[in-house]
């Protein structure tokens with residue numbers, strides 16, 4: 090570049106990219122694996138925008154053998170001519186100027202937009218190298234950048250029949266803690282994007298061989314490691330996917346779509362015969378885990394519309410109370426997706442939509458179209474109302490049951506469950522509770538524990554599967570009531586984290602299939618009724634040892650088969666090695682249990698966490714594991730067996 094060209098603009102560009110490299114977290118959230126994957130989403134977002142503009146039908150994403158990523162679209166191709174204001178090509182503008190792509194081309198708004206819609210220049214700044222190929226006007230153009238800076242000009246390099254943009258980048262190892270892309274993570278997000286953009290085909294390929302991260306947890310038809318997502322029905326198919334493995338209450342997917350006050354609104358929903366609600370809201374293709382004005386508008390609309398209908402059809406009598414939103418949403422799977430220019434995000438994690446215009450827009454469109462749907466489909470309308478009325482009755486019964494427990498506790502002071510061996514310290518930060526499988530292990534744990542800070546709650550047998558039960562039955566279950574009172578937080582709407590009595594809730598089960606099943610039942614209960622406990626990191630799984638190895642009076646506890654092999658290689662596979670395989674917690678005496686699994690100084694705890702970005706996937710997983718259908722569960726277990734290390738081979 091000649092000195093003449095190296096003007097104020099260029100200096101600004103370099104400063105901009107330098108700012109991104111200095112504080113990557115500000116632009117992509119973090120430099121962990123999560124931030125790494127955001128690089129892909131940022132590039133894909135630009136291609137999705139081109140699809141939304143009506144020019145691109147297919148997006149092809151590849152993880153290459155060298156762990157770079159290539160994204161190809163068949164849109165118009167990024168414009169190549171010189172941008173008059175900046176004196177460089179539009180391609181170079183897109184890849185080197187921060188916040189470019191915000192409102193390009195005038196007119197419409199950029200609707201998708203990754204984390205903050207900051208786009209291609211951020212990816213470029215955080216890549217060791219990035220190459221862009223544009224096919225446009227019968228020609229092919231190419232440019233290469235390193236750490237954000239152009240190292241070649243945009244060159245014409247051939248002819249081309251097609252049009253489109255191809256971007257390949259290699260994440261900068263100086264910036265990212267983790268540079269291995271995870272196939273499953275990309276798969277989840279790309280599937281979501283395809284659901285949210287009807288008609289768009291997104292292909293994901295993993296071209297690595299046996300790489301870490303190159304695994305697919307599903308076995309649904311994969312040709313090698315290629316997956317295609319293409320949903321002509323868009324979010325209607327998303328709702329079908331959410332209801333996979335559940336029994337729908339009716340065949341139709343209720344669908345509303347329209348634009349009001351500049352807000353494009355799309356809603357799809359269907360009830361199933363379960364008692365859970367799976368509601369996911371999106372703004373400009375980004376999930377809003379905390380909801381916001383769009384979700385409020387949706388909830389208002391369905392509550393009002395169903396109550397009006399039920400009254401009008403005399404399904405609700407004059408002397409009966411209105412259905413609550415909760416009653417109507419029982420068993421509902423719904424996607425609420427809106428597109429809005431300049432979305433404002435609020436709340437601690439900036440995941441809650443604040444634009445007040447979204448509420449009346451969603452409310453208006455859903456009220457109007459849902460009313461029409463109910464009039465046209467009286468049989469469906471009746472089914473939904475009847476289910477909601479049943480839920481209303483169950484809610485009354487549950488309230489009575491809860492009132493009863495509350496009254497009891499008011500009478501008996503803090504009546505903790507009889508089986509609980511509580512700790513003496515009252516500072517929740519220091520306290521932990523072990524939920525222990527079986528009375529015998531519970532007994533050992535009670536003997537061994539540190540009485541000041543460790544509480545023990547033994548569970549008899551398996552806890553109730555909350556996925557298959559209604560609230561009144563769940564609250565009637567002794568094991569579940571024991572946990573609720575022991576934790577102190579109450580559940581659902583009445584959940585209050587400030588009342589939590591232990592900052593570590595540790596699930597301690599045998600290292601076998603039954604133990605794994607109890608873990609899953611426990612986690613299902615916590616996820617459905619006290620998800621905040623998991624979100625805030627209070628829930629743990631204990632890891633009891635699988636083996637005890639003794640040699641010359643020395644003792645080792647071993648937690649996996651690999652570890653056992655490593656240890657045997659080290660100490661030698663001699664005759665006099667004594668290897669004991671623990672079949673269950675109950676086989677250890679109190680001291681052994683404390684030493685291996687409970688002692689805060691030595692034990693290994695696994696913290697349970699929720700990945701908010703793939704929450705709908707998790708929802709489907711719980712249904713698959715705990716719901717009615719056997720076939721999807723069998724498929725899931727077969728597909729995931731390879732991830733489970735300690736399955737009891739004798740079981």
Ligand code: 1YM
Pocket residue numbers: 132133135136139160161162164165166167168179180183190193194254255256
């Ligand atoms: C694999 C990544 O970036 N595709 C892409 C980007 C653009 C266009 C087409 C495009 C946009 C417009 C006109 C317009 C972008 N262009 C710009 C800018 N794929 C990928 N495909 N023509 C082509 O918005 O008017 C920014 S993004 F600013 F140069 F127009």
